[in-house]
Every structure is written in C-alpha cells, then in structure tokens.
Amino acid sequence: MSIKACIFDMDGVIVDSAKYHFVAWQELAKEIGVKFTEHDNEQLKGLSRVDSLERILKMGNLHLDNDTKLALMDKKNQSYLQYISSMNEEEILPGVGEFIDELMAAGMKVALGSSSRNATVILERIKLLSKFDAIIDGNKVTFSKPDPEVFLKGAEAMGLKPKDCVVFEDASAGVKAAIDGGFRCVGIGEEQHLNQANFVIPGFQDFRLNDLIQRFK
Ligand code: BG6
Ligand code: MG
Numbered sequence: 001m002s003i004k005a006c007i008f009d010m011d012g013v014i015v016d017s018a019k020y021h022f023v024a025w026q027e028l029a030k031e032i033g034v035k036f037t038e039h040d041n042e043q044l045k046g047l048s049r050v051d052s053l054e055r056i057l058k059m060g061n062l063h064l065d066n067d068t069k070l071a072l073m074d075k076k077n078q079s080y081l082q083y084i085s086s087m088n089e090e091e092i093l094p095g096v097g098e099f100i101d102e103l104m105a106a107g108m109k110v111a112l113g114s115s116s117r118n119a120t121v122i123l124e125r126i127k128l129l130s131k132f133d134a135i136i137d138g139n140k141v142t143f144s145k146p147d148p149e150v151f152l153k154g155a156e157a158m159g160l161k162p163k164d165c166v167v168f169e170d171a172s173a174g175v176k177a178a179i180d181g182g183f184r185c186v187g188i189g190e191e192q193h194l195n196q197a198n199f200v201i202p203g204f205q206d207f208r209l210n211d212l213i214q215r216f217k
Contacts, residue, residue, distance in 0.1 A: 003184075003216060004164040005109035005133075007154045008100075010119050012045060012170035013188050014112075015091050015126055020083040025052065028076045034060030042193060046171030048115045048144035049073050081118070087125045095204030100131055102209045109133045111154040113167065113174075115144050134158050145173040148181025155183075166212065169197070184216055 012018040022041045029036035034056055044052045053073055057064060064072070089097075103110055111134040112119060119137035123129040134157035136150050143149045155165050167178035170188040175197045178185035186201060187194030194200050199215060201207050 002164070003108065003166050003212065005111060005155070005158050005160055005166075006100075006103055006212075007111045007113045007151055007165050007167045007178075007183070008096075009046070009167070009169045009171065009174050009188075010112055010114035010122065010137075011116055013168050014093060014096050014128065015087070015122060016093055017084060017087075017091075017116075017122065018045060018170070020080055021052075024076050024080040024083060025056065027079060028072060029056050029060075032056075032060065032062060032072070034062070046115055046145045046169070046173035046177075048138055049077065049117065051144055077118075081121075084118070084122065084125070087122065089126050092126050092128070093203060095207065097128070099204045099207065099209070100128070104131065106209055108209075109158045109160070111158055111165075112136065113150045113154045114138065115141075115150065115174075145171070146176040146180065148177045148183075151178055151181045151183055166216065169194070172196070186212070186215075 008014055011021065026036050036056060044055055050073065053069060100110055110132055112132050114137045117138040119135060134154050136153045140153060141149045151167055155162050162182035165183055167183045167185045168188055169175045169178055169185055172193050175185050175187055175194050179196050185197045186199060187197030188201060188203060191200045
C-alpha cells in the first residue's frame with residue numbers, strides 16, 4: 001500500500017512542548033489543591049485543553065461551575081504561552097525537520113493534526129508553518145482525540161483517504177484516534193504507552209523515509 005501523505009501530531013512529535021504543558025498544568029493543579037505528577041500528565045497528552053482540565057478536576061474530586069473552569073483554562077493557557085514565548089527552531093525535536101523535508105522532496109503531502117489551539121503560533125515560531133499542506137488544530141474540530149476527527153479532516157483537506165496517510169503520534173489518545181480512523185500509525189516514544197500503533201520509534205533521529213516505506217511495504 002503506497003503512502004501519499006504523513007500527518008503529524010505537534011506537541012511531543014514536532015516540538016518538545018509537552019514539558020511546558022506539564023509545568024503549566026502542575027502549577028494550576030497545585031493552586032486548586034490537586035496532586036499532579038508526571039505520570040498523571042502522560043494521561044493528558046493529546047487531550048484538548050478542556051478535557052485535560054476535566055481530568056485534573058476529577059483527580060481532585062472537584063466540581064466547579066463553567067465560568068470558573070473557563071477562568072482556570074485561561075490561566076493555564078496564559079502561563080503556557082509565557083513558557084513558549086521564547087520558543088524557536090532549536091526546540092524542534094531531532095530529525096523531524098529533515099524527515100519533513102524528505103517527504104516534500106519525494107512529492108508527498110504533509111499535514112498537521114493537533115489538539116492544540118496554539119498550533120499556528122508554535123509552527124510560526126519554529127519556522128515550519130509554510131511546510132504544511134493542511135493544518136487541522138484544536139480550533140477546527142468538534143471532538144478531540146481519541147476521536148479520529150482531527151486526522152479525518154487532515155486527510156480530507158489533502159484530498160486523500162485515511163489508508164493513504166500515516167499518522168505520527170506520541171500520545172495514546174492520538175494513536176487510538178489514528179487507528180480508529182483507519183490510518184496507519186507510527187508511535188513516537190515508549191512502546192508501553194503506544195502499543196496500539198503499527199510500530200513505535202523513539203524519535204526521528206535515525207528514521208528516514210525509506211524506513212517508513214520498508215515498514216509499510
Ligand atoms: C495537545 C497536547 O497537543 O494539545 C495536550 O498534547 C494539550 O497536552 C492540547 O492539552 C491542547 O493544547 P492547547 O495549546 O490548545 O492548550
Ligand atoms: Mg502529542
């Protein structure tokens with residue numbers, strides 16, 4: 001089956017922003033009296049801002065009204081934006097920029113499928129915005145990962161079917177979204193969190209287009 005396009009998650013795949021999401025959520029959790037560890041954070045990866053907050057509130061058995069929730073999400077986002085304000089190309093994860101260039105040179109399409117509402121800001125800051133044929137982010141979907149909507153919209157925007165595309169994901173919610181949507185999926189990170197993926201690689205350092213083609217022959 002030939003591959004016509006790759007769809008990339010952003011946080012934790014293209015850029016190491018997961019650490020900033022973690023510290024910003026941890027600050028907020030502390031403020032509302034909820035213990036929040038790195039292990040808890042793993043469960044939030046790939047989830048939308050609102051779903052992440054809901055999980056944290058559930059951990060603390062807290063029930064808050066909508067206005068309070070909106071204020072808390074805004075606070076977390078302001079702090080996150082502060083953390084990423086000095087982000088630049090140096091924070092692109094090793095090898096991923098070269099991998100995207102290789103795809104483009106081979107005439108393949110490239111899309112973004114991210115839950116983040118800050119995706120455009122980040123891609124601009126790390127100077128990758130112009131490389132994408134389609135950008136589907138948290139502002140363009142109704143249902144967040146593990147729902148496949150974000151990737152289905154990405155494939156549609158490129159005029160392709162899920163079976164033509166490979167999704168790269170670092171979060172178990174994102175891997176589930178890709179597989180449920182009928183995509184092939186490469187997990188980025190540790191096998192234990194991503195066992196639904198077709199295969200898992202630690203990152204793009206030693207991964208080239210030819211490796212992808214060989215694996216999906
Ligand atoms: C995902 C991250 O990409 O985007 C989540 O993995 C994050 O941790 C989500 O909560 C939403 O991001 P943002 O930037 O819209 O708050
Ligand atoms: Mg991610």
